[in-house]
Amino acid sequence: MIRRWxxxxxxxxxxxxxxxxxxxxLLMLMLGFFLLLIWMGNQQWPYLVLSMSYVAGSSTxxxxxxxxxxxPSLxxxxxxxxxxxxxxxxTLLDLMR
Structure with missing residues (x-):
């Protein structure tokens, strides 16, 4: 077990x-995905906004x-x-409406 860790x-x-x-x-995308999963569970908009902010920052x-x-895989x-x-x-623009 220790060797695996x-x-x-x-x-x-x-x-x-x-x-x-x-x-x-990669870390930002994983945090964004994790926050999106939390948002799906409780539907509070700050989780969605933070998730999409991480995704937008990572994509940029x-x-x-x-x-x-x-x-090579450009x-x-x-x-x-x-x-x-x-x-x-x-998603962020849709939330602002």
Whole structure:
């Protein structure tokens, strides 16, 4: 059991050292997803707003990073980031109405 936790811990440490911006983007997306699950449970709008803010920030960061340093899977990453950005902005604008 300890070896399994040690493996996951070493993987986490290695990923933060290898590509810190990508790790932060992944962390923001996971927090956004977690907050969206909480929002589905209790329907309080602050959870949805914070969730969509994390998703919009992460998507913007992905697009900026891909514009500066293109990756081999550029098309898929950009399309997914644009889709997430549109979805989060539409949700935030819908809440403002």
């Amino acid at each position: 040690n493996f996951w811990w070493q993987t986490l440490v290695l990923s933060t050292q290898y590509n810190p911006p990508q790790f932060i983007e 960061s992905i697009l900026v990073r891909e514009a500066m340093i293109p990756s 098309q898929l990453t950009q399309k997914l980031a644009i889709l997430l950005l549109i979805m989060s902005l539409y």
